[in-house]
Amino acid sequence: MEFLVASAIGLLTAAGIYLLLRLRTFPVILGISLLTYAVNVFLFASGRLQVGAPPILQDGVSTYTDPLPQALVLTAIVISFGMTAVVVMIALGAYLGSDDDHVDDPVDTSNTAKEEPK
Amino acid sequence: MTHWIIAPIILPAIMAPFIILAARYHLGIQRVFSVVGVLAIIAIAAGLAWQASDGTVILYQLGDWAAPFGIVIVGDRLSTLMVLLTSILALFVLLYAIGSDWDTRGRHFHALYQFQLMGIMGAFLTGDLFNLFVFFEVLLIASYGLMIHSGGDARLRAGVQYVLFNLIGSTLFLFALGAIYAETGTLNMADLAQRVQLIDETATVGIRVAAVLLLLVFAIKAAVVPLHFWLPSSYAEAPGPVAALFAIMTKVGAYAIIRVYTMIFPPDLAVTHGLQSHWLLWAALLSLLVGAFGVLAARKLDRLVAFSVIGSMGMVMVAISLFTPESIAAALYYIVHSTLAGAALFLIVDLVRTGRANLVLNAQAPVSGAALTAAVFFVAAIAMAGLPPLSGFIGKLMVLSAAYENANMAWVWAIILMSSLFIIVGFARAGSVVFWKAQSEQPAEDDAPLQMPTTLSYVAVAGLLSLLVVYTVFAGQAHRYMIATSAQLFSPEPYIETVVGTPGKLSEYDDEKEDH
Numbered sequence A: 001m002e003f004l005v006a007s008a009i010g011l012l013t014a015a016g017i018y019l020l021l022r023l024r025t026f027p028v029i030l031g032i033s034l035l036t037y038a039v040n041v042f043l044f045a046s047g048r049l050q051v052g053a054p055p056i057l058q059d060g061v062s063t064y065t066d067p068l069p070q071a072l073v074l075t076a077i078v079i080s081f082g083m084t085a086v087v088v089m090i091a092l093g094a095y096l097g098s099d100d101d102h103v104d105d106p107v108d109t110s111n112t113a114k115e116e117p118k
Numbered sequence B: 001m002t003h004w005i006i007a008p009i010i011l012p013a014i015m016a017p018f019i020i021l022a023a024r025y026h027l028g029i030q031r032v033f034s035v036v037g038v039l040a041i042i043a044i045a046a047g048l049a050w051q052a053s054d055g056t057v058i059l060y061q062l063g064d065w066a067a068p069f070g071i072v073i074v075g076d077r078l079s080t081l082m083v084l085l086t087s088i089l090a091l092f093v094l095l096y097a098i099g100s101d102w103d104t105r106g107r108h109f110h111a112l113y114q115f116q117l118m119g120i121m122g123a124f125l126t127g128d129l130f131n132l133f134v135f136f137e138v139l140l141i142a143s144y145g146l147m148i149h150s151g152g153d154a155r156l157r158a159g160v161q162y163v164l165f166n167l168i169g170s171t172l173f174l175f176a177l178g179a180i181y182a183e184t185g186t187l188n189m190a191d192l193a194q195r196v197q198l199i200d201e202t203a204t205v206g207i208r209v210a211a212v213l214l215l216l217v218f219a220i221k222a223a224v225v226p227l228h229f230w231l232p233s234s235y236a237e238a239p240g241p242v243a244a245l246f247a248i249m250t251k252v253g254a255y256a257i258i259r260v261y262t263m264i265f266p267p268d269l270a271v272t273h274g275l276q277s278h279w280l281l282w283a284a285l286l287s288l289l290v291g292a293f294g295v296l297a298a299r300k301l302d303r304l305v306a307f308s309v310i311g312s313m314g315m316v317m318v319a320i321s322l323f324t325p326e327s328i329a330a331a332l333y334y335i336v337h338s339t340l341a342g343a344a345l346f347l348i349v350d351l352v353r354t355g356r357a358n359l360v361l362n363a364q365a366p367v368s369g370a371a372l373t374a375a376v377f378f379v380a381a382i383a384m385a386g387l388p389p390l391s392g393f394i395g396k397l398m399v400l401s402a403a404y405e406n407a408n409m410a411w412v413w414a415i416i417l418m419s420s421l422f423i424i425v426g427f428a429r430a431g432s433v434v435f436w437k438a439q440s441e442q443p444a445e446d447d448a449p450l451q452m453p454t455t456l457s458y459v460a461v462a463g464l465l466s467l468l469v470v471y472t473v474f475a476g477q478a479h480r481y482m483i484a485t486s487a488q489l490f491s492p493e494p495y496i497e498t499v500v501g502t503p504g505k506l507s508e509y510d511d512e513k514e515d516h
Helices: A002-020 A025-045 A068-098 A110-114 B004-021 B027-052 B077-099 B109-125 B129-147 B153-184 B189-197 B205-221 B231-237 B240-246 B249-263 B275-297 B301-322 B325-354 B370-385 B391-403 B409-440 B455-473 B475-490 B493-501 B509-515
Strands: B058-061 B072-075
Touching: A002 A025, A025 A068, A025 B153, A068 B129, A068 B153, B004 B027, B004 B058, B004 B072, B004 B109, B027 B058, B027 B072, B027 B077, B027 B109, B072 B077, B072 B109, B072 B493, B077 B109, B077 B240, B077 B249, B077 B325, B077 B455, B077 B475, B109 B129, B109 B249, B129 B153, B129 B240, B129 B249, B153 B189, B153 B205, B153 B231, B189 B249, B189 B493, B205 B249, B205 B275, B231 B240, B231 B301, B240 B249, B240 B325, B249 B275, B249 B301, B249 B325, B249 B475, B275 B301, B275 B409, B301 B325, B301 B370, B301 B391, B301 B409, B325 B370, B325 B391, B325 B455, B325 B475, B370 B391, B370 B409, B370 B455, B391 B409, B391 B455, B391 B475, B455 B475
Parallel strands: none
Antiparallel strands: B058 B072
């Protein structure tokens, strides 16, 4: 199970980083989503992987799973979900406004044009 | 246990929804509540700084839960100083935003502003790493809204870059937190400081990875080269007052580095040895150079100021990465100076923008209100470039003297002095092109007459500059306080003892079972 989880995190991260390095906003946002999935699973695994163990104190139980990473993951999911929505809206606004969805700076021609002799 | 320490976080958190819900269509009420809220925070922050000034560590346990289990808010000299600095900066920037009518050019400026303050205050006060992440997100999501306030294509485009870069930073932060939790089983800073010392020297891979990841995250915030790429276009395209408030945001990164790398991973810790002196120092020196070259190469006034901020962050990080009590004190002195000077410069750029067709550095007709704007630009540029008589010079002197004992002293001195020269030349060129050569240009006749900035805008800028003057005059007292602050940072035992040792509510499962 450890191997499965670890390789899943690795695969998601690799795909996320590949997409992050693309030029247009849509793949980059997809890449960030993949990275947040990877980090969510990673956080979840940071409390060690236990199968069938309760997270809350109970009578007659000696092995527990750590409840804290689950709370952390919940926070991380909510935040990354909200942030992704925000970035989609801003990117959409930028795309509709300038008809161009590259993430890098546009080639600035305004400076040279205005420096013509008066 | 007093509740005042959480007020700088709670107050804006209440003010912001009130402004959205109750005063949505009444700009006057919004302005009044925003200003009154900031004034109240200044008063509270001053009280807290006074209380912490004798070395007391103010502890607040949320929900009365004891430290490693509950979240704690901690105020020591450094935290309360940063909170006070933020609140004072916030007042002047807010006055400028009102005076220049920036808050009417889009909706919800004041609500976002209050949320932004809440996030910054929380980041300075929290004693828990995951809570630090949450407050980073609060301040970031408010900053996304402020950054694209009043819209425009260039601004939205810069906003996308800014948001994407910070989202990547947040993901890295979570990876770092997961690694730290997996290695130590805690995220409370004081508890971590104790547990990291206990890690077996043969199994340090995880914690070393976590320490480096965490440093990267804070370096993104502090815009340390090569992680600075988000800063120039987002600060240049953001509305003037927002860019001025952002002057404190890079300092959040610097604060986090100081806090985490003095307490949790101190320089003498074997596990992370060399991280600061080998890596951070060179990155910081590179930032100084990149900032200086950027100032020289900038073709627009707003980019020039943005690069000067990168340069001044480089200076702060050089001082931090030397990691001696003396150099941290110098860094703290420089942080306060560079926040005030950077904010003033961004406001002045906005003053120029009000009275000029664009910000391109070429000879154009004089800006309206040229004499006064030129005067404040002159003062702020002197402060930023670190020329005598203002505090930038004193701060630079402190950094240089702190670097004197260091093995790389020759490099540090050479690069600091060289980059200072470049920054002086850059600012002198910009000032003479924008204000001086303009006198020989005729205004174009077809242009509508440009409006003069309002008096309140000038009051806000003059307020920041007079604070710089006061900070210079009382440099001796300020420096003594920074020495005391840095001494507290380098002997964190009272801090750790207060956080971990204070009793609070605990989950007492066995006792409850007996009651049933």
